[in-house]
Amino acid sequence: MDVNDFPDDLVQTQAAWNTTYQALAAPRPRDTTALRRRLLLLSVRLWWHPYWETVPSVPAARVELRLLARDRAAVRAA
Numbered sequence: 001m002d003v004n005d006f007p008d009d010l011v012q013t014q015a016a017w018n019t020t021y022q023a024l025a026a027p028r029p030r031d032t033t034a035l036r037r038r039l040l041l042l043s044v045r046l047w048w049h050p051y052w053e054t055v056p057s058v059p060a061a062r063v064e065l066r067l068l069a070r071d072r073a074a075v076r077a078a
Helices: 008-025 032-047 050-054 058-077
Strands: none
16 A cells, blocks of 8 residues: 555544544443534545545545554554
């Protein structure tokens, strides 16, 4: 897989999306309405980020971004 140079704000938004999704997926989450709204807002920011206009293969880059954000979160947790 090619290494993309993702903007920091895009990686941070993906990490926030992952965290929000995990909070919503937890058993008996609190304040589900706020979590769903946040997830929707973050999804829109991710989808329409200007970076995607510069990438030749957007689907592959989106997968790589998700993996990068997940790996960074795992390193921080360790």
